[in-house]
Amino acid sequence: MPNRKLRVGVIFGGKSGEHEVSLQSAKSIMDALDPLHYTTIPIGISKDGRWHVGKGAWKALEAKQPAAFPAKSAASSPASSKRFINPEIQGLSPVDVKRSADSLPPALLNEIDVVFPVLHGTFGEDGTIQGLLEMVGVPYVGAGVLASAVGMDKIAMKQIFSAAGIPQARWVGFTRAVFAHDEARIVREIEDQLGYPCFVKPANLGSSVGISKARNQRDLVAAIHLALSYDRRVIVEEAIDAREVEIGILGNDHPIASVAGEIVPKREFYDYEAKYQEGGAELRIPADLSPEERQAVESYAIRAFQAIDGSGLARVDFFVERGTGRVLVNEINTMPGFTRFSMYPKLWEASGLAYDKLLDRLIELALERHAERSQLLRSYDKT
Structure with missing residues (x-):
């Protein structure tokens, strides 16, 4: 500084x-x-x-x-x-x-x-x-252009995670134009590959905006139209009977993971109101995980961060399947919420890093990343 x-x-x-x-x-x-x-x-x-x-x-x-x-x-x-x-x-x-x-x-x-x-x-x-x-x-502060774009686009994110060997729930993605041209085929594909219930989401939006749970074909079509009102691309994911676990990542080339936390929504799922209204969900920090589950969550979180070339910060969200303990990455958020109810700062507070010190560290990481990038050549000199 x-x-x-x-x-x-x-x-x-x-x-x-x-x-x-x-x-x-x-x-x-x-x-x-x-x-x-x-x-x-x-x-x-x-x-x-x-x-x-x-x-x-x-x-x-x-x-x-x-x-x-x-x-x-x-x-x-x-x-x-x-x-x-x-x-x-x-x-x-x-x-x-x-x-x-x-x-x-x-x-x-x-x-x-x-x-x-x-x-x-x-x-x-x-x-x-x-x-x-x-x-x-x-x-x-935060992720660069590539990591931000990939982290925001759930379809691109899942494609990259798949290439990196990171386990995920099954999903189907499509555009507004494809759905308008062949609605029956898309619905049939979702029913065959994912079944009901399933979750329908805009591909490029966060905070659970525009997300619906579909239990039948009528719900599914309505949910797709809702999601398409927010984005031209939609992703549909299978429903997993799982606990929702989140972990914070901090760093640039050598990221570290916070303790893990579990979200227990008081609504049917962790929607917009549950995230940003006090009392909408119970946050359990640290999450009650077995040593194997904890190690998997930390390892996959860092792998996900590095797979998209993350920097600064991210929150990685997981499903830990009930009964099997199977750990699946749900998504990565490159600019997670920083409200007083938000999970990311609470995770780092539980890890020993107070809110104001967390901000100091994020600013330091931003300056470090900028200094490194400033060393790159921006022009080609033949001499």
């Missing part, structure tokens, strides 16, 4: 169905960043894609915003000539503030030492904001 205070840009909100979750995570992080070491610069992105900078950012995003997925997308509306609003940034000179306010996002980001992109879901956890940060050349 440099001697002066680091200017940390915390980006939150976004054009995602997880917009509200992002606000909760960002508030927890900004409250916990030590003001003796950091100057926090709030950067809020509204649901229609407007960037709000500084002290007014939080208030702006708390105001009523358009729906996360309006009938007419923000991309189809006329482009705004004022993409930055409320540029009240502490820690920057008046000249810096003026320059940032009058220009596109990269100019603002050039004035920041490290970015903490607390954006869950599409346009945040999927490699898009990571690509912008790479182009600007600013260090940022």
Whole structure:
């Protein structure tokens, strides 16, 4: 860490169905960043894609915003000539503030030492904001473009896990166009390969948004249409009679695993409300696992992290099948929730790393990764 205070840009909100979750995570992080070491610069992105900078950012995003997925997308509306609003940034000179306010996002980001992109879901956890940060050349917390994109896309993720020999539940994936062209064949394939009940999910979304449990063909078709309202690709997975276990990963090239935790939902499955409402689920930390199960969970979690070329942090979710103890990887989350109810920080707290120290370590990892990547050649010189 440099001697002066680091200017940390915390980006939150976004054009995602997880917009509200992002606000909760960002508030927890900004409250916990030590003001003796950091100057926090709030950067809020509204649901229609407007960037709000500084002290007014939080208030702006708390105001009523358009729906996360309006009938007419923000991309189809006329482009705004004022993409930055409320540029009240502490820690920057008046000249810096003026320059940032009058220009596109990269100019603002050039004035920041490290970015903490607390954006869950599409346009945040999927490699898009990571690509912008790479182009600007600013260090940022978390996974890079590849790992973010693969970690977000459940179909691509499962294909890579399969190639890496990581055990998973059976699944079927398809696009909106394929389903529209041959609905009967897709339904028959799901029934033959997976059976009922099964879970239907948008391929590129998190926080259990758009997920349904289908018990029959009527449920299945309705669930697919719901999932397609959130994404053009859908994944259907077999239902496993299993305990839900999660583990935190921290690091870059030499990641370490936290203790494991178990989620016991008080609803039928671990849906959006169970995740983000207090009392929606019981978190048991550490999870009651046999030595063999614990070793398998830790090993597969690190393998999954490395398979997608993860960095910084991730939470890996597992099924531990009842009766057999079979361990299956469900998914990896490259920017897991950071609310006060969230599993990832609780896992590290139980592992001996307090919330504020966890944030310190994540920022250190971001700076380390950026320093390493800065050594790469960016041009070819024949001489």
